Amino acid sequence: MDNIKRYHVAHQIPHPPITALPTFSPAFTVYLFPGASTAVRSPSAAGSSMIGGRGGVVGGWRWGLWAVDLVGLLVVAVMVEETVELKLSHHLHGVVERVNERNGPFVGLLMTYPTEEIALQVSGFFVPSSDFPLVQLAGRRFNIGKIKGVDVIYVMSGEQTLNAGITVQLLIDTFDVVGIVHYGIAGSTNDSLLIGDVSVPKYVAQTSSWKWKKFKSKKGALPELKFGDYNLPIKGENLLAEIEFTQVQLYSTGRPMQELFWLETDPKWFNLATQLQEVDLQQCLNETYCLSEKPKVAYGLRGSSADIFVDNAAYNEFLFKTLNISTVDEESAAVVMASMSNGVPSVVFRGISDTAGDGGTLSSSIFSLAATNAVRVAVEFIGLLGREGKVHDQ
Incomplete structure (x- = not known):
């Protein structure tokens, strides 16, 4: 040879x-x-x-x-046999190999920015491993430990879609991960979702994938945002014309490429998450200020992700009325898409921190409360995975 x-x-x-x-x-x-x-x-x-x-x-x-x-x-x-190890020449290959042998399989837990990570740390639910508490890889800290007796690796990805997608791929390629649990905060576009509530979307979309069309173009097959509809004082023509939302290309193991607008979270994990409606969510910021209503867990709504911080009431209304989108964030669609591409289940928990365009001042305390409530639901879900025997049965 x-x-x-x-x-x-x-x-x-x-x-x-x-x-x-x-x-x-x-x-x-x-x-x-x-x-x-x-x-x-x-x-x-x-x-x-x-x-x-x-x-x-x-x-x-x-x-x-x-x-x-x-x-x-x-x-x-x-056909590829999926690998869960770094290449032999990588200086962390031996460490990762021992982590996978001694502690796995793991649930991958991903958040995107410090307030969300701090919410997990102060909760006390995460217990670091005494053997290998963390691995630093690609500028990120992969923290190894347990939550409610379940082996977990948690990592803060950084904000926006590229960081989230890259980090999910790192988790899956490097560690023996059976699925991805993603939590964080989000803005609400739905009047029924209030600050402190936690949304568990069944579908998410990447809403910053557009075709910016010529002036007076024919109507496309997918939803469009016409700028002239938002002229003041009345609707009319606008040289910016319109944008047509486009589908994303999903490449996944053992399947031909698919073009999709809606990305579905794992049906089995989503159904399991519906058992968490009675999770006790935080209502008060401090001893003197509490939310007017007890926060709730909402299931089956649609979420969206884009590398855009949405603070515009008109666009908020458009997303809800045209696409039936209830939450906006910058990472969930990337997490779900990367998981789908690898044939790995995923689920999303997003705590509501603001309602875009409401004119209010964004408060770090509100962000913290929203992150805390998202963590509570995520932690209970991980515990449920352990009790149902789902971690080792994947």
Whole structure:
């Protein structure tokens, strides 16, 4: 085999797993023997007629000519066995290997900014591991321990979609993670969701993926925001025209690419979370100020994410009336999409910290209360996973 040239040709089709081969994605692996030509299936060539000569398309196969005679060809279709370790040359490889062997499998717990992490720390529910309390990787601290007897790795990703998606992928690729629990704060676009409430969305959307259209374009297939509708004092034409929301491309294990607008949290985990309606949520900021109503857990609403802090009442109203969106944040859709891509369950808990465009002053105390309530529901969910035996059954 020393003289075999090996060519790796990416091709997204499902294949049965061959666990002995440590590859990272579905692919054709082409082994070229000495004196061989290659034949690689080309989707664009499918159905083409035969073309004569030593190169070209034959029966839908595109032939690449090499300056050697054909001796033999072996094409092996392989499916990746998912890895949960860093590459051997990485200086943390041995540490991560021991963490996974001694403590896993884990529930991955992700929050995005310091107020949300502090809410977990002061709750006392997270108990750090005495062997390996943390691993620092890619500028992030992966904290290893237990919550309600369940092995957990929690990490603060940083804000916005790129940070969230990258961190979920790091969790899944590096550690033996069975699923992702995501909590944080969010703005409300729904008058029935009040400050302190916790929303558990069934669907989330990435609402900063747009097609900015020409002036006087034809109406598209997906929802649109027409700027002229918001002219003052009356509606009219606007040279900014309109934006049409677009779908995201979801690449996932064992499936062809899908274009989706709504990303669904894991149905089993979502249904399990509906058992948490009686979680006691914090109502008072301090001894002298309390919210007017006892906060509640709301299920099955729709959430949205964008790299935009929404503090505009008109846009808020548009999202709710046009897309039936009840919460806005900057990360949930990225967390759910990264989890779906890897075939890993996820669930989202978002505490309401503000109502966009209400004219009020954003308070750090309100943010803290919203984060605390989101943590309480997330922690109870993790405990429920443990009691139901869901961690080791994934």
